[in-house]
Amino acid sequence: MAPDDSADTLIDGLVRSAFQVMGVLTRIGAEHDLSLTQLRVLGILRDRRPRMSDLAAFLGLDKSTLSGLIARAEQRGLLTRGTSPEDKRAVIVLITDAGRDLTQRLDEEIRYALAPATDRLDPQQREQLAQLLEPLLSPPLSATPRPHRPVRGTP
Amino acid sequence: MAPDDSADTLIDGLVRSAFQVMGVLTRIGAEHDLSLTQLRVLGILRDRRPRMSDLAAFLGLDKSTLSGLIARAEQRGLLTRGTSPEDKRAVIVLITDAGRDLTQRLDEEIRYALAPATDRLDPQQREQLAQLLEPLLSPPLSATPRPHRPVRGTP
DNA sequence: TATTGTTATACTCTATAACTATA
């Protein structure tokens, strides 16, 4: 056996794999003038319409960072901002048709770019690998926004 | 079966796993005032002494970007710059003792932070996952710098 | 001539602090 245990070896692989995937994502994003974060935002918006603060929390960024990020993407016509009907302070972020088209194209390019790597496994190994990764993944941003504050009955 | 094939499912898992790992690395780096790139540079320097251009190529960054990055890390005492004996144009980058100590600490923190995820698999699954990832990984930056230009015999 | 690296410049990403509006 190697001088480190199975957890250490696995973590090495996960970290290296992460850098490799991020390299691909960064390159493809840059080819479309998108940062990694903007790429990720578009992916999130594909099937969700979160509030600014949801996005910031999920991405681990400050609200102010998100303001600029969203403003630039909005200027490019990739998304829009709307106000929440339930909370007039809140801003919800929605992807536009143009944003959705671009996201679809990015998705295809990413899959195409990563295929040479995943093709080194046969279909059964790919399935096995996907299944082994699953327990490690934290749940994505919830699709249905939780009630911001539970409705109070009479106190 | 799902509506996409095994390669697409796997890519989803790899991308999500990559974002998750990067989140941990970014957070731990930030706690030590290190960007993801600087974290990565330190990891590379742990057992290599590459030239600026080697680092830039491996990281996928422009040389000019690396100049600033290395300058800031050098000011903090984490690494030093030296000149190559073979090529007086070249600058080689070396980690300092302080840099090595910090890198060791970062490494421990990263393993500690990722353990809750990897612990969701049993040792046999961890080993299997590491083995399945291996074929996907591109080779790291070579440890022994290749002769920059092959020595020419008489033409 | 080509390569290695640095510097000047500009823009994006990021956080902190101060602010407005709503809850």
Added chain:
DNA sequence: TATAGTTATAGAGTATAACAATA
């Protein structure tokens, strides 16, 4: 009072272009 978001500001990361030194 507390929360949601924006703006102003400042620093780091990044690329492009122009440059000096060496090959």
